Amino acid sequence: GVYLEPVTALLARKTGKPVKIQMDRDEVFEGTGPTPGTSIRAKLGATKDGKFVAFQADLAYENGAYGGSAANYATMCITAP
Structure with a gap:
């Protein structure tokens, strides 16, 4: 950026x-x-009683030349059980 x-x-x-x-x-x-520019679009599906049943996310980061960026941590958080 x-x-x-x-x-x-x-x-x-x-x-x-x-x-x-x-x-x-x-x-x-x-x-x-x-931090570098970031774009995150997310959808969350839930039942009427509030139980999460579906999740989809598109994450786009401007990381530049450095691999140890926030994108690594965001990926770990977004894919956690």
Whole structure:
């Protein structure tokens, strides 16, 4: 992922004008923070009495060059019995 703050600072310096970052909520979660961008879509099936009977998840992580990322831990959590 690309952190937008340095890009914004560079654009402001090059143009000599203020530059504003504007993101919707999804973009904030996908593109900010101290962690790489992440997208998780999940479905959970349950009976009327609240028993979980089905689960499906698609996880997409921007891990970069480092294999020891949060994706490993998320996979362990999501596949736990």
